Amino acid sequence: MDALDLFVNVEEPSESGIYWKRKTDSSEILYQNEDKCHTVKPNRITSALSGLQSLGWSETVKKSSWRAAAVVLGLLCLLLLIGLITLASLYIKGSSKWEMEMVQLQTSYKNLTKEKDQLQTSYNNLTKEKDQLQTSYNNLTKEKDQLQTSYNNLTKEKDQLQTSHINLTKEKDQLQTSYENLTKEKDQLQTSYNNLTKEKDQLQTSYKNLTKEKDQLQTSYENLTKEKDQLQTSYNNLTKEQDQLQTSYNNLTKEKDQLQTSYNNLTKEQDQLQTSYNNLTKEQDQLQTSYNNLTKEKDQLQTSNENLTKEKDQLQTSYRNLTEERDQLQKRHNHLTMEMVQLQTSYKNLTKEKDQLQTSYNNLTKEKDQLQTSYNNLTKEQDQLQTSYRNLTEEQDQLQKRFEDTTNERNDLKRRDALFSQGWVSFRNHFYYISSGKKSWQQSRNDCLQKGADLVIINSHEEQEFTRTFKQLIWIGLTDMEREGKWKWVDGTPLTTSYWSSHEPNGVPGRDEDCAEIKNYDLEKSWNDESCHLERFWICEKILS
Known part of the structure; x- marks a missing residue:
């Protein structure tokens, strides 16, 4: 293997190392080392060749020196590349680990932000529900107060109506007693009137006899006939008066029977009114019990409302802390996680309290409906009692009118009796x-x-x-x-x-x-x-x- 081949072999890992280093985002460092490596090799080789040529070595020596220098330089470059590769590997491992932690931290931050937004949304929804529930509670409290006021007014009217009924019953009894006494006096007066009528008839008979005797003394047949006709007319008139008196007596008897019937009906209505009064008393006790329960639940709801306000303030404080800690997410990640857990716990507690408040609201609504039903029933009974009172008043007026008519008839009979006794x-x-x-x-x-x-x-x-x-x-x-x-x-x-x-x-x-x-x-x-x-x-x- 010559020096050129060795150099070429050395370049290949250098290029592969450079390619791998580029993929690790450390291109600038590797490019600098590569430039240094390529810069060293030409300078040293050139200086070595120049030295050999100046010394006038032979061709063989030149080749050997060249190869040795190439080997040494190749080994040095190889060692340098191996060190650089090792250093790059260590740096890449550290950078990858840091990058993974960075990605995990970013993911945790995003998840925490999402959870925070969801929690904020839930908190806003819960706040809206709480405000709506508070509004409903206030409206329900107002309706309860209005219903209580209506109930109190209705109770006062019922008491006044009951008092009027008692007074009316007493007046009815007094009127009935007066009517019975008046009936007795009327019967006695009728007896006196009948006796007086008999005496009048006897007197009239005597008058007829006297008239006959006077007519016989006058010995005038025509005058006697006329006087007889006149007497017959008087007799007919007297008969008509007797018939009218009999008719008046019959009418009075009918009125007495009608009055007895009205009295019996009034007694029945009195019993029905007493029954209605007893039922009304029971319903009043039930309504009072419902009112006491409603008061207790109102106090509980007030306590729950105060706790909800405190927790809302705590949640607001936690939210502010969370906003401040969001800017320092990297440094206070663990602290933010703990506060998130606390906020989640507060949210659960707030949800439970909301459910309790909803339950209390539903119970209060049911009690309001029951109270409304009782109020409606009480109103119906009041209307029925008012109707009975009006009917009783009308019957009393009719009875009073009959009493006055009977009194007038009695007075007329007395005046008639007095006039008859005076010769009228x-x-x-x-x-x-x-x-x-x-x-x-x-x-x-x-x-x-x-x-x-x-x-x-x-x-x-x-x-x-x-x-x-x-x-x-x-x-x-x-x-x-x-x-x-x-x-x-x-x-x-x-x-x-x-x-x-x-x-x-x-x-x-x-x-x-x-x-x-x-x-x-x-x-x-x-x-x-x-x-x-x-x-x-x-x-x-x-x-x-």
């Missing part, structure tokens, strides 16, 4: 009093006014016929004192239907005939105008209101 006569719900003495027209009217009546006002043919049955010269409540010829009744109404006798009213020169009387009582047209100063019998008329 009934005709078509009007009462008439025929005087036993004679007075002037004004004195007669004053007497009627003292009795709470006035001189008779004749408004119908039947009433005209009735006044003729007394067969007396009688003052009536008709006069033209205010204006001559303008006849008015004592109540101020003008005369429309009249029963003046023939050629009446005529008046007599020299005296004023301003008052009307019944004169020709045997005839239908029986009125006459006469001087008001003359004395006559008179008829008072009273209408019971």
Whole structure:
């Protein structure tokens, strides 16, 4: 092997070493060593050849020296290359290990950044959920307070309604007692009225007998026939009054039965109202229990909210620390990993507390729904109780009206009884009093006014016929004192239907005939105008209101 071949062999590993070193990203160092190697070899060979030529060695010596120099240089280059290769291998191993650690650290940093971003996203979502849950909790608390206020108002209304019901029941009992007493008085008054009617009938019989005897003394068949017809008319009128009284009695009996039925219905409604009140009391106790539970859960929720706020502050602090440590990732990798674990633990705790808060929220929602249901049921019962109260009030008003009507009827019966005892006569719900003495027209009217009546006002043919049955010269409540010829009744109404006798009213020169009387009582047209100063019998008329 000559020196040139050895040099060529030495160049091959050098080139392969250079190629391998380029792949390890250390090209600059290897290029410098390569340049040094190539620079040494030509200089030394040239200087050696120059020396040999100057010395004038022979061709053989030249060749031997050349080969020896080449061998030495080749060995030196080989050793240098081997050292460089070893050094490059060691450097590459160290660089690869550092690069692997760098890649792992970069990967850990990226993973940690992703986890941090995910944790931040979860934290933001959890914060939003917490805010939404807090808002829902606040709204639920407001609804609970409003519902509690409505419940309290409803309870007050219920108590007021119950008080009104008790008072109404007492008034109903008092009214029922008054009604029973009034019924007894009405029955007694009815008995007195019946007895008085019998006495009136007996008196009327005596009157008929007296009339017959008077008619026999007059020996006038036509007058007797007319008087009999008049008496028959009076009898028919009396029969009608008796029928009306019987009808009134029947109506009163029906009203008594209806009142008894209303009383029975009122008793049933009272029992139903008592049952509703008992149910309402039970529901009120249940609602109070639900309210106490709701208060406890509200306190627990408040405690959970405070813990959540503290953990939120801790999480915020951890987040700030994480932001600061992100800039120093290489130096504080281990510290950041520990804080990540702590942050993960805090996140788990926060999630658990969120779940607990959600559970408390759900329980509070259920209790709110139950409270709402109880409130709705209580409202329905209040409406039913209000309806019952209105019905009871209406029945009380009806009972009060019937009581007043019965009282008025009783008072009418008493007044009728009193009038009958004083000599008054009934005709078509009007009462008439025929005087036993004679007075002037004004004195007669004053007497009627003292009795709470006035001189008779004749408004119908039947009433005209009735006044003729007394067969007396009688003052009536008709006069033209205010204006001559303008006849008015004592109540101020003008005369429309009249029963003046023939050629009446005529008046007599020299005296004023301003008052009307019944004169020709045997005839239908029986009125006459006469001087008001003359004395006559008179008829008072009273209408019971």
